Amino acid sequence: MGNCNGNGQGDRCPHGAHSPVTVRSRLPPQVICFQSGDIVASGGALTSVDEKLKTQKIIFLIGGPGAGKDIQCERLVAKYGFTHMCMGDLLRVEASFPTSRGRQIRDIMQRGDIVPLDIVMTVLKDALLTKAESACGFLVDGFPREVSQAQEFERMIGHPSLVVVFECSAETMVKRLVIRGQTSHRFDDNEDAIKRRMESYFKTDEPIIEFYNRKKLIRKILAEESPEDVFLKTCAVIDSLE
Numbered sequence: 001m002g003n004c005n006g007n008g009q010g011d012r013c014p015h016g017a018h019s020p021v022t023v024r025s026r027l028p029p030q031v032i033c034f035q036s037g038d039i040v041a042s043g044g045a046l047t048s049v050d051e052k053l054k055t056q057k058i059i060f061l062i063g064g065p066g067a068g069k070d071i072q073c074e075r076l077v078a079k080y081g082f083t084h085m086c087m088g089d090l091l092r093v094e095a096s097f098p099t100s101r102g103r104q105i106r107d108i109m110q111r112g113d114i115v116p117l118d119i120v121m122t123v124l125k126d127a128l129l130t131k132a133e134s135a136c137g138f139l140v141d142g143f144p145r146e147v148s149q150a151q152e153f154e155r156m157i158g159h160p161s162l163v164v165v166f167e168c169s170a171e172t173m174v175k176r177l178v179i180r181g182q183t184s185h186r187f188d189d190n191e192d193a194i195k196r197r198m199e200s201y202f203k204t205d206e207p208i209i210e211f212y213n214r215k216k217l218i219r220k221i222l223a224e225e226s227p228e229d230v231f232l233k234t235c236a237v238i239d240s241l242e
């Protein structure tokens, strides 16, 4: 896959000048306005923007807490110009709203539990739609976390181009999280929540991998190695697309 570094010259990016972007917030849920003047009622009938989304390259990146998704996403976005959708960040924005829904999400995340399917799907789809026309491929990290999310994504949008799995032992993840915990200001980085997130990951990763294995979309990468090595391997996997 060619680079798409924000200079508008990427050989496979037809969308003109843009810069790599991480989407961390979203517009109000009911109506999303696009620069072209399109108006899309989210959850409504299929529009040209929905269709556009179906033509985008979408790469899922999964791995347990501390597997190194964040650092790799940063580098991949810089190299390929993908639009980065970090599911945890998108949900943390939702959790920051002073509404009962916001408080509900915050409580769930603070416990380290999985946010309900309908919320996750609405948040992700809205975020993807806001960039459907301008993105040069999407990198979605932290999704899916349950087979039901994978199934629902398939129903709403289709299947991803690739699912990259960062394999990492619990021991390595804990070591990394202890270091991250010293500087992290995330409200959900408390000890109990981290433990539950890790348990939940090891419970749900196999069925998700199995789901995508049947579609031949899984690419496993050993994430125990240095960030440089993991990055090189991930790039090789992405470059093999098409």
Ligand code: ADP
Pocket: 063, 064, 065, 066, 087, 088, 089, 091, 108, 109, 110, 112, 113, 114, 115, 116, 120, 141, 142, 143, 144, 145, 146, 149, 188, 197
């Ligand atoms: P980590 O990789 O350290 O677990 P994330 O930022 O990916 O951190 O996730 C933090 C929290 O956000 C999770 O514990 C969960 O509550 C929520 N979350 C993130 N992604 C999903 C998802 N796909 N489905 C449901 N909940 C999610």
